[in-house]
Amino acid sequence: xxxxxxxxxxNRLAEQQPGxxxxxxxxxxxGILTATxxxxxxxxxxxxxxxTVMKVIQSQVSELIRFKRLDKLMRKRDHLA
Numbered sequence: 868x869x870x871x872x873x874x875x876x877x878n879r880l881a882e883q884q885p886g887x888x889x890x891x892x893x894x895x896x897x898g899i900l901t902a903t904x905x906x907x908x909x910x911x912x913x914x915x916x917x918x919t920v921m922k923v924i925q926s927q928v929s930e931l932i933r934f935k936r937l938d939k940l941m942r943k944r945d946h947l948a
Contacts, residue, residue: 868917869917869920869921872917872921873893873896873897873921874889876892876896876921876924877889877890877892877893877895877896878892880892884932884937886938887941895928895941896924896928899924899927900920900924
C-alpha cells in the first residue's frame with residue numbers, strides 16, 4: 868500500500884537526514900504526493916503503479932537533497948498542501 872511505503876521512506880529519511888523526524892518527513896512526502904496529483908491529475912496518478920508513484924516522490928526528494936534545498940523546503944512544507 869502506498870501509505871505504508873511512504874511511512875517506510877519517511878523513516879529512512881529521518882535516519883539519513885539529521886534534524887527532522889519521520890513525522891515531519893511524512894508531512895513533506897504527503898505534500899509532494901498532493902502536489903503530484905494536482906499537477907498530473909487524479910486520474911493519471913491513479914493509473915500509475917504505486918512503485919511508479921514512489922519513484923517519482925523519491926526522485927523529487929533526491930533532487931532536493933542533491934541541490935541542498937531540503938532544509939528550505941522542510942521549513943516551508945505547510946505551503947505544499
